[in-house]
Amino acid sequence: MASHSVKRKPRIEPYLYLVPAGIILLIFTYWPFFRTIYRSFFITDNRGVEKVFYGVKNYTDLFSSSSFQNSIWVTVQFVVLVLLVGMSIGFITALLCSKAFPGLQVFSTIYALPMAIASSGIAMVFKIMLNQQTGALNQILGTDINWLVDPQYALFSLAFITGWLNSGxxxxxxSAALANVDESLYESASVDGADAWNKFLYVTLPSIRNITFYVFVINIIGAFQSFAQIRILTAGGPGESTNVIVHDIYRNAFQNFRYGLASAESIILFVIIAVLTAIMFTIQARGARS
Structure with a gap:
């Protein structure tokens, strides 16, 4: 009895369901991205229409600009501060809620609340709280600091607000990572005579390494893209002490009408984030293999 192999025709129907999502991505993501690349090689008019081909001069102008160099340095400081504040608050509060106690759900809701608050809305609240004369923070601390106008404190204030927004x-x-740590690991550590600190170092931290790496990556990307609270609270000032790259892009495009330069700056920001992400994934992959 001869066996007959039946060739199955590839089904087209499942792919048709992807077409609407593909069209939306093409129109609202990929097309603007490629247009930004194209526009970065031109001088534009005030409407953003490409007028004069400028080659890579927009990029060379940026790297020779002291304002752009300052915005890179400010962005690096801002991202590091946001990471420290956001991840520290998120991790500490998750640890506090990792064990059952009365009122756990109430505290969990409070700690997660920042993720539900719009950055523009909370920026207005903090603008009042950080006011030098009437702000609650100065009254509580008994200080007389102009938190958003003094260059010494403005960037840290913005980074703290952004980190707190990310902490939810x-x-x-x-919390999800800590809840999934195998309890038998703690029991084995107890049998071996490990105290609470050693359990934390050698059981808790290694067990949540993957989620920590993921949180680290998304916080870096989010910090680089922070804009609303910076625009509302300081508008890049005082001077250029809080003029991060994203705000500098906004200023070049919508205040100076230099859309070509702003497009080049956007591409540079994209490359910075992409390279950092690739480096972090490479390091993480090597650590997983070792």
Missing amino acids: LNFLYF
């Missing part, structure tokens, strides 16, 4: 989502990620 970080809390959820860390």
Whole structure:
């Protein structure tokens, strides 16, 4: 009895369901991205229409600009501060809620609340709280600091607000990671005579390493893209002490009408984030293999 192999025709129907999503991505993501690349090689008019081909001169102008160099340095400081504040608050609050106690759900809701608050809305609240004359923070601390106008404090204030906004989502990620740590590992560590600190170092931290790496990556990307609170609270000032790259892009495009330069700056920001992400994934992959 001869066996007959039946060739199955590839089904087209499942792919048709992807077409609407593909069209939306093409129109609202990929097309603007490629247009930004194209526009970065031109001088534009005030409407953003490409007028004069400028080659890579927009990029060379940026790298020779002291304002852009300052914005890179400010962005690096801002991202580091946001990471420290956001991940620290998220992790500490997750640890506090990792054990059952009365009122756990109430505290969990409070700690997760920042993720539900719009950055523009909370910026207005903090603008009042950080006011030098009437702000609650100065009254509580008994100080007389102009938190958003003094260059010494403005960037840190913005980074703290942004980190706190990120801490709600970080809390959820860390809480889920801590809840999935195998309890038998703690029991084995107790049998071996490990105290609470050693359990934390050699059981808790290694067990949540993957989610910590993920939180680290998304926080870096989010910090680089922070804009609303910076625009509302300081508008890049005082001077250029809080003029991060994203705000500098906004200023070049919508205040100076230099859309070509702003497009080049956007591409540079994209490359920075992409390279950092690739480096972090490479390091993580090597650590997983070792």
